[in-house]
Amino acid sequence: MTSQKPLPVPILFLLLIFFLAACSPGEEATPAASDGKLNVVATTSIIGDVVANVGDDLIDLTVLMPAGTDPHSFEPSPQQIAALSDADTVFVNGFDLEQTLMPVLDSAVSPDKIVAVSDGVEPIEFGGRDAEAGEHGQRYDPHVWMDPNNVIIWTQNIEDALSKADPDHEDAYHQNAEAYREQLQALDAWIQAQITPLLPLKVVTDHKVFGYFARRYGIEQVGAIIPSHSALAQPSAQEIAQLEDVIKQLGVNAILVGNTVNPNLAKRVAEDTGVQLIPIYTGSLSGPDGPASTYLDFMRYNVNAIVQAAQR
Ligand SMILES: [Zn+2]
Structure with a gap:
Protein backbone atom coordinates (compact mmCIF):
# COMPACT_ATOMS: atom_id res chain seq x y z
CA MET A 1 0.00 0.00 0.00
CA THR A 2 2.73 2.47 0.92
CA SER A 3 4.71 1.99 -2.29
CA GLN A 4 1.65 2.32 -4.51
CA LYS A 5 0.22 5.52 -5.95
CA PRO A 6 -2.16 7.36 -3.65
CA LEU A 7 -5.81 6.43 -4.14
CA PRO A 8 -7.96 9.03 -5.93
CA VAL A 9 -9.88 11.25 -3.52
CA PRO A 10 -13.41 9.95 -4.37
CA ILE A 11 -12.35 6.38 -3.57
CA LEU A 12 -10.85 7.51 -0.27
CA PHE A 13 -14.12 9.25 0.47
CA LEU A 14 -16.10 6.08 -0.26
CA LEU A 15 -13.76 4.04 1.89
CA LEU A 16 -14.24 6.53 4.70
CA ILE A 17 -18.05 6.30 4.40
CA PHE A 18 -17.78 2.50 4.39
CA PHE A 19 -15.51 2.57 7.45
CA LEU A 20 -17.83 4.87 9.40
CA ALA A 21 -20.89 2.80 8.46
CA ALA A 22 -19.09 -0.36 9.55
CA CYS A 23 -18.26 0.92 13.01
CA SER A 24 -21.20 3.04 14.00
CA PRO A 25 -24.28 0.81 14.47
CA GLY A 26 -23.56 -2.18 16.70
CA GLU A 27 -19.93 -1.69 17.61
CA GLU A 28 -19.20 1.01 20.09
CA ALA A 29 -16.77 3.58 18.81
CA THR A 30 -17.23 5.55 22.05
CA PRO A 31 -18.16 3.00 24.70
CA ALA A 32 -18.24 5.45 27.60
CA ALA A 33 -20.88 7.64 26.00
CA SER A 34 -23.00 4.81 24.61
CA ASP A 35 -23.92 3.34 28.00
CA GLY A 36 -25.45 6.67 28.96
CA LYS A 37 -23.19 7.10 31.97
CA LEU A 38 -21.19 10.21 32.74
CA ASN A 39 -17.60 9.94 31.63
CA VAL A 40 -15.66 11.11 34.69
CA VAL A 41 -11.92 11.53 35.17
CA ALA A 42 -10.05 11.95 38.47
CA THR A 43 -6.38 12.90 38.70
CA THR A 44 -5.11 11.10 41.83
CA SER A 45 -6.08 7.69 43.21
CA ILE A 46 -7.28 9.38 46.42
CA ILE A 47 -9.65 11.72 44.56
CA GLY A 48 -10.70 8.75 42.40
CA ASP A 49 -11.74 6.74 45.46
CA VAL A 50 -13.83 9.59 46.85
CA VAL A 51 -15.46 10.19 43.45
CA ALA A 52 -16.22 6.44 43.21
CA ASN A 53 -17.98 6.58 46.58
CA VAL A 54 -20.28 9.37 45.36
CA GLY A 55 -20.73 8.25 41.74
CA ASP A 56 -20.73 4.49 42.37
CA ASP A 57 -21.96 2.58 39.28
CA LEU A 58 -23.75 5.63 37.87
CA ILE A 59 -20.51 6.91 36.34
CA ASP A 60 -17.67 5.59 34.19
CA LEU A 61 -14.57 6.62 36.14
CA THR A 62 -11.01 6.88 34.89
CA VAL A 63 -8.18 7.62 37.34
CA LEU A 64 -5.17 9.17 35.59
CA MET A 65 -2.42 8.47 38.11
CA PRO A 66 -1.55 4.85 38.91
CA ALA A 67 -0.96 3.87 42.56
CA GLY A 68 2.42 5.03 43.85
CA THR A 69 2.63 8.02 41.52
CA ASP A 70 3.93 11.35 42.80
CA PRO A 71 1.05 13.75 42.05
CA HIS A 72 3.33 16.79 41.82
CA SER A 73 5.35 15.49 38.88
CA PHE A 74 2.90 13.22 37.01
CA GLU A 75 2.72 13.58 33.25
CA PRO A 76 -0.07 11.82 31.31
CA SER A 77 0.54 9.50 28.35
CA PRO A 78 -0.56 10.58 24.84
CA GLN A 79 -3.42 8.02 25.07
CA GLN A 80 -4.60 9.56 28.33
CA ILE A 81 -4.47 13.03 26.82
CA ALA A 82 -6.53 11.84 23.83
CA ALA A 83 -9.12 10.19 26.12
CA LEU A 84 -9.53 13.43 28.09
CA SER A 85 -11.49 14.98 25.21
CA ASP A 86 -14.36 12.51 25.94
CA ALA A 87 -14.60 13.51 29.60
CA ASP A 88 -17.79 15.12 30.91
CA THR A 89 -16.18 16.11 34.20
CA VAL A 90 -12.54 16.11 35.34
CA PHE A 91 -11.89 16.25 39.09
CA VAL A 92 -8.57 17.78 40.14
CA ASN A 93 -7.25 18.51 43.64
CA GLY A 94 -6.70 22.24 43.25
CA PHE A 95 -4.10 24.39 45.06
CA ASP A 96 -1.74 23.36 42.24
CA LEU A 97 -1.10 19.84 43.54
CA GLU A 98 -0.91 18.56 39.97
CA GLN A 99 1.90 20.95 39.02
CA THR A 100 3.00 19.22 35.82
CA LEU A 101 -0.43 17.85 34.83
CA MET A 102 -2.51 21.03 35.00
CA PRO A 103 -1.02 22.76 31.93
CA VAL A 104 -1.84 19.61 29.91
CA LEU A 105 -5.38 19.42 31.34
CA ASP A 106 -6.00 23.09 30.72
CA SER A 107 -5.18 22.69 27.03
CA ALA A 108 -7.03 19.35 26.56
CA VAL A 109 -10.27 19.95 28.50
CA SER A 110 -12.65 22.91 28.40
CA PRO A 111 -12.43 24.90 31.65
CA ASP A 112 -16.11 24.39 32.58
CA LYS A 113 -15.51 20.62 32.82
CA ILE A 114 -12.63 20.91 35.31
CA VAL A 115 -13.75 20.83 38.96
CA ALA A 116 -11.29 21.47 41.82
CA VAL A 117 -12.54 19.25 44.66
CA SER A 118 -10.76 21.41 47.27
CA ASP A 119 -12.81 24.53 46.46
CA GLY A 120 -13.98 25.94 49.78
CA VAL A 121 -11.24 24.31 51.90
CA GLU A 122 -9.54 26.81 54.19
CA PRO A 123 -5.98 26.58 52.89
CA ILE A 124 -2.69 26.69 54.75
CA GLU A 125 -0.52 29.43 53.29
CA PHE A 126 3.08 28.99 52.32
CA GLY A 127 5.87 30.58 54.27
CA GLY A 128 9.68 30.51 54.26
CA ARG A 129 11.19 28.59 51.40
CA ASP A 130 7.73 27.68 50.16
CA ALA A 131 7.14 31.34 49.36
CA GLU A 132 9.84 30.85 46.70
CA ALA A 133 7.87 27.93 45.31
CA GLY A 134 4.98 30.40 45.24
CA GLU A 135 6.73 32.24 42.46
CA HIS A 136 6.00 29.21 40.29
CA GLY A 137 2.30 29.49 40.99
CA GLN A 138 1.92 27.64 44.30
CA ARG A 139 0.48 29.71 47.12
CA TYR A 140 -1.10 27.07 49.35
CA ASP A 141 -0.34 23.65 50.78
CA PRO A 142 -2.18 21.26 48.44
CA HIS A 143 -2.25 18.18 50.77
CA VAL A 144 -5.75 18.90 52.06
CA TRP A 145 -6.87 15.23 52.18
CA MET A 146 -4.78 14.68 55.32
CA ASP A 147 -7.81 16.09 57.21
CA PRO A 148 -11.04 14.09 56.60
CA ASN A 149 -13.05 17.27 57.22
CA ASN A 150 -11.58 18.63 54.00
CA VAL A 151 -12.61 15.43 52.23
CA ILE A 152 -16.16 16.08 53.49
CA ILE A 153 -15.91 19.34 51.49
CA TRP A 154 -14.66 17.29 48.52
CA THR A 155 -17.72 15.04 48.65
CA GLN A 156 -20.00 18.09 48.57
CA ASN A 157 -18.17 19.50 45.54
CA ILE A 158 -18.24 16.10 43.82
CA GLU A 159 -21.94 15.63 44.60
CA ASP A 160 -22.72 19.11 43.24
CA ALA A 161 -20.71 18.61 40.04
CA LEU A 162 -22.13 15.15 39.27
CA SER A 163 -25.68 16.34 40.00
CA LYS A 164 -25.22 19.30 37.68
CA ALA A 165 -23.83 17.14 34.87
CA ASP A 166 -26.39 14.36 35.41
CA PRO A 167 -29.50 15.81 37.13
CA ASP A 168 -31.50 12.59 36.63
CA HIS A 169 -29.40 10.91 39.34
CA GLU A 170 -29.20 13.83 41.74
CA ASP A 171 -30.94 11.90 44.55
CA ALA A 172 -28.65 8.90 44.24
CA TYR A 173 -25.52 11.09 44.27
CA HIS A 174 -26.84 12.84 47.36
CA GLN A 175 -27.56 9.58 49.20
CA ASN A 176 -24.15 8.14 48.31
CA ALA A 177 -22.41 11.33 49.41
CA GLU A 178 -24.33 11.45 52.70
CA ALA A 179 -23.45 7.84 53.52
CA TYR A 180 -19.78 8.49 52.76
CA ARG A 181 -19.73 11.72 54.77
CA GLU A 182 -20.91 9.75 57.79
CA GLN A 183 -17.93 7.42 57.38
CA LEU A 184 -15.60 10.43 57.11
CA GLN A 185 -17.03 11.91 60.31
CA ALA A 186 -16.49 8.59 62.07
CA LEU A 187 -12.92 8.50 60.73
CA ASP A 188 -12.26 11.99 62.08
CA ALA A 189 -13.53 11.03 65.54
CA TRP A 190 -11.45 7.83 65.50
CA ILE A 191 -8.26 9.72 64.55
CA GLN A 192 -8.86 12.26 67.29
CA ALA A 193 -9.29 9.45 69.85
ZN1 LIG B 1 3.01 16.12 48.11
Whole structure:
Protein backbone atom coordinates (compact mmCIF):
# COMPACT_ATOMS: atom_id res chain seq x y z
CA MET A 1 0.00 0.00 0.00
CA THR A 2 2.73 2.47 0.92
CA SER A 3 4.71 1.99 -2.29
CA GLN A 4 1.65 2.32 -4.51
CA LYS A 5 0.22 5.52 -5.95
CA PRO A 6 -2.16 7.36 -3.65
CA LEU A 7 -5.81 6.43 -4.14
CA PRO A 8 -7.96 9.03 -5.93
CA VAL A 9 -9.88 11.25 -3.52
CA PRO A 10 -13.41 9.95 -4.37
CA ILE A 11 -12.35 6.38 -3.57
CA LEU A 12 -10.85 7.51 -0.27
CA PHE A 13 -14.12 9.25 0.47
CA LEU A 14 -16.10 6.08 -0.26
CA LEU A 15 -13.76 4.04 1.89
CA LEU A 16 -14.24 6.53 4.70
CA ILE A 17 -18.05 6.30 4.40
CA PHE A 18 -17.78 2.50 4.39
CA PHE A 19 -15.51 2.57 7.45
CA LEU A 20 -17.83 4.87 9.40
CA ALA A 21 -20.89 2.80 8.46
CA ALA A 22 -19.09 -0.36 9.55
CA CYS A 23 -18.26 0.92 13.01
CA SER A 24 -21.20 3.04 14.00
CA PRO A 25 -24.28 0.81 14.47
CA GLY A 26 -23.56 -2.18 16.70
CA GLU A 27 -19.93 -1.69 17.61
CA GLU A 28 -19.20 1.01 20.09
CA ALA A 29 -16.77 3.58 18.81
CA THR A 30 -17.23 5.55 22.05
CA PRO A 31 -18.16 3.00 24.70
CA ALA A 32 -18.24 5.45 27.60
CA ALA A 33 -20.88 7.64 26.00
CA SER A 34 -23.00 4.81 24.61
CA ASP A 35 -23.92 3.34 28.00
CA GLY A 36 -25.45 6.67 28.96
CA LYS A 37 -23.19 7.10 31.97
CA LEU A 38 -21.19 10.21 32.74
CA ASN A 39 -17.60 9.94 31.63
CA VAL A 40 -15.66 11.11 34.69
CA VAL A 41 -11.92 11.53 35.17
CA ALA A 42 -10.05 11.95 38.47
CA THR A 43 -6.38 12.90 38.70
CA THR A 44 -5.11 11.10 41.83
CA SER A 45 -6.08 7.69 43.21
CA ILE A 46 -7.28 9.38 46.42
CA ILE A 47 -9.65 11.72 44.56
CA GLY A 48 -10.70 8.75 42.40
CA ASP A 49 -11.74 6.74 45.46
CA VAL A 50 -13.83 9.59 46.85
CA VAL A 51 -15.46 10.19 43.45
CA ALA A 52 -16.22 6.44 43.21
CA ASN A 53 -17.98 6.58 46.58
CA VAL A 54 -20.28 9.37 45.36
CA GLY A 55 -20.73 8.25 41.74
CA ASP A 56 -20.73 4.49 42.37
CA ASP A 57 -21.96 2.58 39.28
CA LEU A 58 -23.75 5.63 37.87
CA ILE A 59 -20.51 6.91 36.34
CA ASP A 60 -17.67 5.59 34.19
CA LEU A 61 -14.57 6.62 36.14
CA THR A 62 -11.01 6.88 34.89
CA VAL A 63 -8.18 7.62 37.34
CA LEU A 64 -5.17 9.17 35.59
CA MET A 65 -2.42 8.47 38.11
CA PRO A 66 -1.55 4.85 38.91
CA ALA A 67 -0.96 3.87 42.56
CA GLY A 68 2.42 5.03 43.85
CA THR A 69 2.63 8.02 41.52
CA ASP A 70 3.93 11.35 42.80
CA PRO A 71 1.05 13.75 42.05
CA HIS A 72 3.33 16.79 41.82
CA SER A 73 5.35 15.49 38.88
CA PHE A 74 2.90 13.22 37.01
CA GLU A 75 2.72 13.58 33.25
CA PRO A 76 -0.07 11.82 31.31
CA SER A 77 0.54 9.50 28.35
CA PRO A 78 -0.56 10.58 24.84
CA GLN A 79 -3.42 8.02 25.07
CA GLN A 80 -4.60 9.56 28.33
CA ILE A 81 -4.47 13.03 26.82
CA ALA A 82 -6.53 11.84 23.83
CA ALA A 83 -9.12 10.19 26.12
CA LEU A 84 -9.53 13.43 28.09
CA SER A 85 -11.49 14.98 25.21
CA ASP A 86 -14.36 12.51 25.94
CA ALA A 87 -14.60 13.51 29.60
CA ASP A 88 -17.79 15.12 30.91
CA THR A 89 -16.18 16.11 34.20
CA VAL A 90 -12.54 16.11 35.34
CA PHE A 91 -11.89 16.25 39.09
CA VAL A 92 -8.57 17.78 40.14
CA ASN A 93 -7.25 18.51 43.64
CA GLY A 94 -6.70 22.24 43.25
CA PHE A 95 -4.10 24.39 45.06
CA ASP A 96 -1.74 23.36 42.24
CA LEU A 97 -1.10 19.84 43.54
CA GLU A 98 -0.91 18.56 39.97
CA GLN A 99 1.90 20.95 39.02
CA THR A 100 3.00 19.22 35.82
CA LEU A 101 -0.43 17.85 34.83
CA MET A 102 -2.51 21.03 35.00
CA PRO A 103 -1.02 22.76 31.93
CA VAL A 104 -1.84 19.61 29.91
CA LEU A 105 -5.38 19.42 31.34
CA ASP A 106 -6.00 23.09 30.72
CA SER A 107 -5.18 22.69 27.03
CA ALA A 108 -7.03 19.35 26.56
CA VAL A 109 -10.27 19.95 28.50
CA SER A 110 -12.65 22.91 28.40
CA PRO A 111 -12.43 24.90 31.65
CA ASP A 112 -16.11 24.39 32.58
CA LYS A 113 -15.51 20.62 32.82
CA ILE A 114 -12.63 20.91 35.31
CA VAL A 115 -13.75 20.83 38.96
CA ALA A 116 -11.29 21.47 41.82
CA VAL A 117 -12.54 19.25 44.66
CA SER A 118 -10.76 21.41 47.27
CA ASP A 119 -12.81 24.53 46.46
CA GLY A 120 -13.98 25.94 49.78
CA VAL A 121 -11.24 24.31 51.90
CA GLU A 122 -9.54 26.81 54.19
CA PRO A 123 -5.98 26.58 52.89
CA ILE A 124 -2.69 26.69 54.75
CA GLU A 125 -0.52 29.43 53.29
CA PHE A 126 3.08 28.99 52.32
CA GLY A 127 5.87 30.58 54.27
CA GLY A 128 9.68 30.51 54.26
CA ARG A 129 11.19 28.59 51.40
CA ASP A 130 7.73 27.68 50.16
CA ALA A 131 7.14 31.34 49.36
CA GLU A 132 9.84 30.85 46.70
CA ALA A 133 7.87 27.93 45.31
CA GLY A 134 4.98 30.40 45.24
CA GLU A 135 6.73 32.24 42.46
CA HIS A 136 6.00 29.21 40.29
CA GLY A 137 2.30 29.49 40.99
CA GLN A 138 1.92 27.64 44.30
CA ARG A 139 0.48 29.71 47.12
CA TYR A 140 -1.10 27.07 49.35
CA ASP A 141 -0.34 23.65 50.78
CA PRO A 142 -2.18 21.26 48.44
CA HIS A 143 -2.25 18.18 50.77
CA VAL A 144 -5.75 18.90 52.06
CA TRP A 145 -6.87 15.23 52.18
CA MET A 146 -4.78 14.68 55.32
CA ASP A 147 -7.81 16.09 57.21
CA PRO A 148 -11.04 14.09 56.60
CA ASN A 149 -13.05 17.27 57.22
CA ASN A 150 -11.58 18.63 54.00
CA VAL A 151 -12.61 15.43 52.23
CA ILE A 152 -16.16 16.08 53.49
CA ILE A 153 -15.91 19.34 51.49
CA TRP A 154 -14.66 17.29 48.52
CA THR A 155 -17.72 15.04 48.65
CA GLN A 156 -20.00 18.09 48.57
CA ASN A 157 -18.17 19.50 45.54
CA ILE A 158 -18.24 16.10 43.82
CA GLU A 159 -21.94 15.63 44.60
CA ASP A 160 -22.72 19.11 43.24
CA ALA A 161 -20.71 18.61 40.04
CA LEU A 162 -22.13 15.15 39.27
CA SER A 163 -25.68 16.34 40.00
CA LYS A 164 -25.22 19.30 37.68
CA ALA A 165 -23.83 17.14 34.87
CA ASP A 166 -26.39 14.36 35.41
CA PRO A 167 -29.50 15.81 37.13
CA ASP A 168 -31.50 12.59 36.63
CA HIS A 169 -29.40 10.91 39.34
CA GLU A 170 -29.20 13.83 41.74
CA ASP A 171 -30.94 11.90 44.55
CA ALA A 172 -28.65 8.90 44.24
CA TYR A 173 -25.52 11.09 44.27
CA HIS A 174 -26.84 12.84 47.36
CA GLN A 175 -27.56 9.58 49.20
CA ASN A 176 -24.15 8.14 48.31
CA ALA A 177 -22.41 11.33 49.41
CA GLU A 178 -24.33 11.45 52.70
CA ALA A 179 -23.45 7.84 53.52
CA TYR A 180 -19.78 8.49 52.76
CA ARG A 181 -19.73 11.72 54.77
CA GLU A 182 -20.91 9.75 57.79
CA GLN A 183 -17.93 7.42 57.38
CA LEU A 184 -15.60 10.43 57.11
CA GLN A 185 -17.03 11.91 60.31
CA ALA A 186 -16.49 8.59 62.07
CA LEU A 187 -12.92 8.50 60.73
CA ASP A 188 -12.26 11.99 62.08
CA ALA A 189 -13.53 11.03 65.54
CA TRP A 190 -11.45 7.83 65.50
CA ILE A 191 -8.26 9.72 64.55
CA GLN A 192 -8.86 12.26 67.29
CA ALA A 193 -9.29 9.45 69.85
CA GLN A 194 -6.07 7.76 68.68
CA ILE A 195 -3.84 10.84 68.51
CA THR A 196 -4.96 13.05 71.42
CA PRO A 197 -3.62 10.78 74.22
CA LEU A 198 -0.19 10.73 72.52
CA LEU A 199 0.30 14.50 72.36
CA PRO A 200 2.74 16.20 72.23
CA LEU A 201 3.81 14.34 69.12
CA LYS A 202 6.59 15.58 66.86
CA VAL A 203 7.19 14.25 63.39
CA VAL A 204 9.41 14.93 60.42
CA THR A 205 8.03 14.13 56.97
CA ASP A 206 9.62 13.59 53.56
CA HIS A 207 8.02 16.77 52.24
CA LYS A 208 5.47 18.95 53.99
CA VAL A 209 2.45 16.69 53.65
CA PHE A 210 1.10 16.83 57.23
CA GLY A 211 0.10 20.48 57.55
CA TYR A 212 -3.66 19.84 57.57
CA PHE A 213 -3.34 16.74 59.76
CA ALA A 214 -1.23 18.73 62.21
CA ARG A 215 -3.70 21.61 62.26
CA ARG A 216 -6.64 19.29 62.96
CA TYR A 217 -5.12 16.80 65.42
CA GLY A 218 -2.48 18.85 67.19
CA ILE A 219 0.68 17.01 66.20
CA GLU A 220 3.77 19.02 65.30
CA GLN A 221 5.38 18.75 61.87
CA VAL A 222 8.75 20.09 63.01
CA GLY A 223 10.42 19.78 59.64
CA ALA A 224 10.64 18.01 56.33
CA ILE A 225 13.49 16.30 54.52
CA ILE A 226 12.51 18.30 51.46
CA PRO A 227 11.64 21.66 53.04
CA SER A 228 8.72 22.31 50.73
CA HIS A 229 5.06 21.55 50.11
CA SER A 230 6.07 20.00 46.80
CA ALA A 231 8.14 16.85 46.39
CA LEU A 232 9.76 18.43 43.33
CA ALA A 233 12.19 20.60 45.30
CA GLN A 234 15.61 19.36 46.48
CA PRO A 235 17.23 20.17 49.82
CA SER A 236 20.77 21.54 50.10
CA ALA A 237 23.40 19.83 52.28
CA GLN A 238 23.11 22.78 54.68
CA GLU A 239 19.33 22.34 54.95
CA ILE A 240 19.79 18.65 55.75
CA ALA A 241 22.37 19.46 58.43
CA GLN A 242 20.02 22.04 59.99
CA LEU A 243 17.15 19.55 59.96
CA GLU A 244 19.30 16.93 61.69
CA ASP A 245 20.14 19.48 64.39
CA VAL A 246 16.45 20.27 64.87
CA ILE A 247 15.57 16.57 65.07
CA LYS A 248 18.23 15.97 67.75
CA GLN A 249 17.24 19.04 69.76
CA LEU A 250 13.47 18.59 69.70
CA GLY A 251 13.23 14.84 70.29
CA VAL A 252 11.27 13.86 67.21
CA ASN A 253 9.10 10.72 67.50
CA ALA A 254 9.37 9.56 63.91
CA ILE A 255 10.38 10.38 60.37
CA LEU A 256 7.38 9.61 58.16
CA VAL A 257 8.17 8.72 54.58
CA GLY A 258 5.51 8.54 51.91
CA ASN A 259 5.05 6.04 49.12
CA THR A 260 5.55 8.51 46.28
CA VAL A 261 9.08 9.75 46.94
CA ASN A 262 12.56 8.28 46.86
CA PRO A 263 13.29 7.35 50.52
CA ASN A 264 17.11 7.42 50.34
CA LEU A 265 17.62 10.87 51.79
CA ALA A 266 15.13 10.20 54.60
CA LYS A 267 16.96 6.94 55.38
CA ARG A 268 20.22 8.83 55.72
CA VAL A 269 18.68 11.40 58.07
CA ALA A 270 17.13 8.58 60.14
CA GLU A 271 20.51 6.85 60.44
CA ASP A 272 22.33 10.09 61.30
CA THR A 273 19.84 11.02 64.03
CA GLY A 274 18.81 7.58 65.31
CA VAL A 275 15.12 8.40 64.80
CA GLN A 276 12.88 5.64 63.44
CA LEU A 277 11.77 5.78 59.83
CA ILE A 278 8.07 4.95 59.37
CA PRO A 279 6.68 4.26 55.92
CA ILE A 280 3.25 5.81 55.33
CA TYR A 281 1.02 6.67 52.37
CA THR A 282 0.95 10.31 51.30
CA GLY A 283 0.10 11.29 47.73
CA SER A 284 -1.40 8.03 46.51
CA LEU A 285 -3.33 4.99 47.68
CA SER A 286 -1.69 1.56 47.66
CA GLY A 287 -2.56 -0.87 44.89
CA PRO A 288 -5.90 -2.74 45.20
CA ASP A 289 -4.35 -5.56 47.27
CA GLY A 290 -2.32 -3.23 49.50
CA PRO A 291 -3.19 -1.97 52.99
CA ALA A 292 -4.34 1.50 51.83
CA SER A 293 -6.45 0.79 48.77
CA THR A 294 -9.23 3.22 49.83
CA TYR A 295 -9.00 6.68 51.34
CA LEU A 296 -10.48 5.43 54.65
CA ASP A 297 -7.89 2.63 54.86
CA PHE A 298 -5.14 5.06 53.79
CA MET A 299 -5.89 7.31 56.78
CA ARG A 300 -6.29 4.39 59.21
CA TYR A 301 -2.99 2.91 58.05
CA ASN A 302 -1.15 6.21 58.54
CA VAL A 303 -2.66 6.86 61.97
CA ASN A 304 -1.85 3.32 63.14
CA ALA A 305 1.73 3.77 61.93
CA ILE A 306 2.05 7.05 63.86
CA VAL A 307 0.52 5.51 67.00
CA GLN A 308 2.95 2.59 66.89
CA ALA A 309 5.88 4.95 66.33
CA ALA A 310 4.85 7.08 69.32
CA GLN A 311 4.55 4.09 71.62
CA ARG A 312 8.01 2.72 70.88
ZN1 LIG B 1 3.01 16.12 48.11
